[in-house]
């Protein structure tokens with residue numbers, strides 16, 4: 001079963017919940033935890049797991065043959081990422097960090113002046129703790145398109161997934177491309193939020209996204225005692241979902257988090273129990 005721990009807003013405790021749930025499930029079952037917050041993966045720190053690089057993530061970038069190029073500018077016109085700069089009378093100039101390797105420029109070039117080169121855009125790391133295997137994607141600084149790393153991690157684990165009872169996916173915050181890539185094909189998405197106006201606003205966005213992707217959604221209310229949850233409940237009714245668990249604000253949890261100790265809370269145990277009935 002694939003379960004994504006997600007959330008429209010950053011800083012709501014998504015990674016804390018993902019790692020705690022993975023630890024709880026790994027007491028009895030085999031768990032594969034994917035850290036797909038590839039801009040700043042930190043599940044290895046929370047879980048104190050030493051990860052090692054298992055693979056580089058590479059994409060194609062165009063290589064221009066200056067002798068063949070007729071300086072028509074067509075490659076720059078078709079590049080949706082604005083990765084090619086063409087100045088009149090000069091050969092094209094590439095900004096590699098912007099390139100997603102889509103090959104549109106290569107197809108569009110009328111004289112076959114574009115061949116392929118590889119660039120490393122990130123890496124995949126892995127480590128183990130008991131019944132749990134952690135696989136993290138990490139994007140190289142300066143690279144723009146993080147969904148390429150998310151897709152590379154998903155491809156890397158595809159054949160390995162069958163050896164695990166649960167796949168827990170810790171997504172990035174927000175509703176942009178890497179989150180969409182992480183949410184595709186999951187059986188359940190648990191949105192972690194908090195009862196604040198911004199938390200409620202971003203909860204509506206992530207629930208809307210999961211509805212569009214046809215992903216069953218549930219909500220975990222973190223720091224549930226810091227404000228009234230009336231507005232959150234309205235949003236939950238609007239999207240016909242429900243709160244699966246609440247974790248109140250507690251100094252003990254904050255201290256454990258700051259020391260890199262996965263949290264232990266009855267709400268996490270409740271979710272782990274209910275996952276057997278698919279919530």
Ligand code: SF4
Nearest residue numbers: 079099100102103105
């Ligand atoms: S491969 Fe795609 S993104 Fe990269 S430069 Fe060519 S058109 Fe732009």
Ligand code: SF4
Nearest residue numbers: 069070072073075109
């Ligand atoms: S499309 Fe081909 S020929 Fe035209 S500027 Fe680009 S590389 Fe040169």
